[in-house]
Amino acid sequence: MGLVKKLQSLALLGVALQGLAFDFDFPQADIDSGRALQQLGETARDAALARLEASPSSTCTKESVRMRKEWRNIPGEERKAYVKAVECLMESPNVYPNVTGPKSMFDSFGVLHYYLTPYVHNSAYFLLFHRLYIWTYEEKLRTLCGYTGAFPYWEWGLDAGGVEKSPVFDGSETSMGSNGEYVENPGNPFFGRGTGGGCVKEGPFKNYTVNFGPNTSRTPLVPNPRCLKRDLNTQICAQWASLRNTTETIIESPDIALFQANLQGDYRWPEARKWGFAVHGGGHFSIGGDPGGDFYFSPLEPAFYLHHGQIDRMYFIWQNLDWENRQTMAGTITMMDMPPSRNGTLDDVLDIKPVGGSYTFRQLLDTVGGSPFCFVYE
Template sequence: MGFIKNLLSLALLGALATALAPLDFPQEDIDSGKALQEIGRTAYDTAIARLEAHPTAKCTKDNVRVRKEWRRIPAAERIEYVKAVNCLMEKPNVYENVTGPRTMYDSFGVLHYKLTPYVHNSAYFLLFHRLYVWTFEDKLRTMCGYTGSFPYWEWGLDATTGVENSPVFDGSETSMGSNGEKVSGGGGGGNPMFPGGSGGGCVTKGPFVNYTVNFGPNTARDPLAYNPRCLKRDLNTQICAQWASLRNTTETITQSPDIALFQANLQGDFRWPDARKWGFAVHGGGHFAIAGDPGGDFYFSPLEPAFYLHHGQIDRMYFIWQNLDWEQRQTMAGTITMMDRPASRNGTLEDVLDIAPVGESYRFGQLLDTVGGSPFCFVYE
C-alpha cells in the first residue's frame, strides 16, 4: 500500500509539473490575477504532493505552515501579528559595539545593512531573503509567542484601487499603519528618480504611529549611530501600478525559464536585456510603493515594518516559480557581489550563509525547499 501511495504521489508531481502552459493564459486572466491564482494553486499542490511523498521528522502535511495574503488573515490574527512585531521592538539588540540599534527588531536592520553588498543582484538574493524572512518569523514565534499565519502583501491587488486604501496601509487597527502625513511636493521616498507619492511625512495613525526608527539612513556619516526619528511613508500607487501589477508579477514568473533570468526579471537587472522592460521591476516596485524613511533606503528598508510583507511576496513568487518545474529549478546563478562589483566568483549551493548573531548558518542548498531537507516547513496559499 505504501509503495502504491508513493507511486501515486510521484505521478501527481509529474502531472503538476507538466500540466501548466502559462503562455496560453488569456491576457485578461493575467491582468486580473486569475492566472496568478492558478499557477499559485499549482505550486501549492506540487509542494504538498512532494511533502506527502517525502515527509521529514520536522515537516509533514499536518504541521506545514501556510503563509497567507494580509487581507486573507482574520482581523484578530493580524492584530496579534502587529503585537508580536511590537514585542520584537522591545527585546534587546544582539549586536555589540554599535550605538544606534536598541532592539531585536533593530538587529535585523543591522544584519541587512552589513550584507546588502552581497545579497542583492547576486547569486544569494533569493535564498538569503528566504532565510532572513523565515528567521524574522521564527523570532516572532519563539520570542513573542506569535502562533498565526505569516503574511505577505500581494501588491497588484492595490495597483488600481490605491495603496493608501489597502488593508495593509489603511491606518485601521488591523493594518500595518497608515500613510505618512502629506508633505508638499511628495518626495519619492527621498529618491529624486521616483515620482512623489501621497505622503512623505510621519505615519499618522494605526499601528507603528509611535514606533521610533533608531538609526540610519545609509547616507549618514555613521549609519549605525543613534538617530531617533519617526517612521515616514510616502505611499505611491503610480509606482505600484507601473512595476508591481498583477500582470508584472505573473509574467515575471511565466517568462523566466531559468534562475538567472527569473532573478533578473524580479529585480529589473539591466545586465540582462530581457529584464530591461521591467524597469525597477516588482522588487523595486513593492519597496517604492511604500517608500519614505526607512522604507526607501536600500540598506535599511527592513526597519520599515511592512518590509516583511513585501519580501514575503517576493519569496512567494520564488516559491511559485520553483514549484512549476521543481526538478529543474533547484539551482543558483550569479556571482557573490552586487552587480558583480567588485568582480567575484560564482556563488554555489555549497556556500554557507551565516547570519549570526541574529540567526544560524546553513548551506545555500539547504534553503531551496520550503518543505523538506531544510530548516523550513511552509507553503504559500
C-alpha cells in the same frame, strides 16, 4: 483571446505523480486580473504538498506545514496579534555588540541587512538569503513573542488602484499603519513623489521610533531617533508591481538567472530591461519614505517583511512549477558583480549569526524539505 502566455511541462515530484505535467494557456485578461496568478499559485502549492506527502521528514509533514497568507486573508484578530508580536520584537534586546544605534531585536535585523546588502542583492544569493531572512524573522515572532498565526505577505497588485486604501496601509487597527502625513517635497528623482512623505499618522506603528540610519549618514549605526515616515505611491505600484508584472515575471523566466533578473529589473539582461524597477523595486517604493526607501535599512520599515514575503511567494511559485529543473543558483557573490567576484554555489554557507543560524544555500532551496523550513503559500 489576446496575448497568450504558455508554460509547458510542469513536473511534480514524488513517485505517485511521476510524469504528470501541466500546460497553462492564459488570455491576457486572466493575467491582468490575477486569475492566472491564482492558478499558478495553487498549482505550485499542490506540487509542494504532493512532494511533502511523498517524502515527509522528521521536521516537516502535511500536518505540521505552515500556510503563509496574503494580509487581507488573515482574520482581523490574527492581524492584530501579528502587530503585537512585531511590537514585542521592538522591545526585545538587540543582539549586536559594539553598536550604539540599534536598541532591539527588530533593529538587529536592520543591522544584518545593512552588513550583507552588498552581497545579497543582484547576486547569486538574493532569493535564498531573503528566504532565510524573513523565515528567521518569523521564528523570532513565534519564539520570543508567542505569535501563533499565519505569516503574511502583501500581494501588491491587489492595491495597484490605490495603495492608500489597502488593508495593509489604511490606518485601521488591523493594518500595518497608515500613510505618512502629506508634506510638500519634490520626491525621489527616480520615482517621483507619493501622497505622504511625513510621519505615519494613524494606526499601528504611529509611535514607532526608527533608532538609526539612514545609509547616507557617515555613521549610520549610531543613534538617530526619528519617526517612521511613509510616502505611499500608487503610480509606482500600478506601473511596476501590478498583477500583470508579477504573473509575467514568473511565466517569462525559463531559468533562475533570468527569473532573478526580471524580478529585480537587472539591466545586465536585455530581457529584463522592460521591467524597469521591476516588482522588487516597485513594492519597496510603493511604500517609500524613511526607512522604507533606504536600500540598506528598509527592514526597519515593519511592512518590509510583507513585501519580501510576496517576493518569496513568487520564488516559491516559480520553483514549484518545474521543481526538478529549478533547484539552481546563478550569478556572482557581489552586487552587480562589483567588485568582480566568483560565482556563487549552493554549497556556499550563509551565516546570519547572531540574529539566526548558519546553513548552506542548498539547504534553503526547499520550503518543505525540513532543513530548516516547513511552509507553503496559500
